[in-house]
Amino acid sequence: MKNRNIDFSMVLASTVHDMKNSLGMLLNSLDELRVENEDKLDDFSRFNTLQYEAERIHNDLVQLLGIYRLGENNLSAHMEEHFVPDFLSEHLARHTPLLKGLDIECVIDAQEINGFFDADLLTGALNNIINNAIRYTKTRIRLTAHERNGYLVIGVEDDGGGYPEHMQHSGTLSFKSLDFNTGSTSLGLFFVSAIADLHSEGKRTGCIKLHNGGSLGGGIFEIWLP
Template identity: 80%
Template sequence: MNRKNHDSPVESRSSQSIDFSMVLASAVHDMKNSLGMLLNSLDELRQEQGESIGESPRFNTLQYEAERMHNDLVQLLGIYRLGENNLSAHMEEHFVPDFLSQHMARHTPLLDGLGIELEIKAEDINGFFDDDLLTGVLNNTINNAIRYTRSKIRLTAAQQQGFLVIGVEDDGEGYPESMQHSGTPGFKSLDFKSGSTSLGLFFASSVAQLHSEGDRTGSIRLHNGGSLGGGVFEIWLP
């Protein structure tokens, strides 16, 4: 048998070009959609069972962790698109109090189950921003605040120095000094060995930078204090 016209297994494998990053992105996208369906089912189950399940610590932990994983996958996809130069901000005008109210409604069932109060303190202002990208930032920030707050989370919005400033405050112990900063953390600064990669901060600052007007660019700021005395996350959008 003449074998000259048949590629060897090694040659066949080496001739295949596999974009592993795209394979991972596709898998992450599928997992994100599955978790989204799981979260919808958990919301429906909470509505059906009422207080009997809403007060269950195990159920609330399940929903919290599923939400956290979903947020992480959204951020990973966003960062992948950013690396592929395929992530941009689509600006539209929004009435900021209504935008924040939508977020409050989404998180209210879990917060009620955990005994955490969520309130909004926002000026009656409009803002131009990409609501999908900002939704990803706020969902992650609120989820983090749930972990560290004692009893209350506040969403704020105001105009400062020509910027729209949207904040998430809590009444916990606040950010450690090493995390308090203004600006953009670099991707090379992410530390996977420490167990705290700051992936959410990198995503948030990247989203902020996608919002620009003239020579002004968005940014994030982390500090302590605010009206609740705990951690304060702010995203500044021109």
């Protein structure tokens, strides 16, 4: 019998990449359909569910592809300078149709500062965090960006019930800390933590912090970048 030497992990990664691109096109089409049929749809609830779940699956595929590349030591941060308020505004625009459909208010409170980071990697991380905030918030989400102790701190706040105590975290997660025997593996948390950790300056590296409170009184997810 022939040994075909099939690298299944590579096949899987390639398939995930294609699925991610297809879902990206689907999400763009859903945004266009929402705009074109705004005066025709009496009930957006099913449409909102469709768009939210498609966005969630898209984020999961981005996350899987990123973790695969991490495992292959093939993921690195390409640092460029960005004006943070503009970056957050452009990022929020992607979520605006769904937020509007769900009647969730989202505001940006960002200092007028520049930051050095990989925009593509940070976009993937923020998509994950915002999608989670949409799931648990009641009516409001707040994006923040400030300089603290020499770090750029980008935060996502919501007015939901907050993070349970076992999820409140500071620092960097390791893959070995994930528990695949439970219903929640915190794989998304690990992905965002890994993205933050790829950003470094000298001996300092990025990290995440999860806690509750803030101006909205719910959960706060912060990415600290040196």
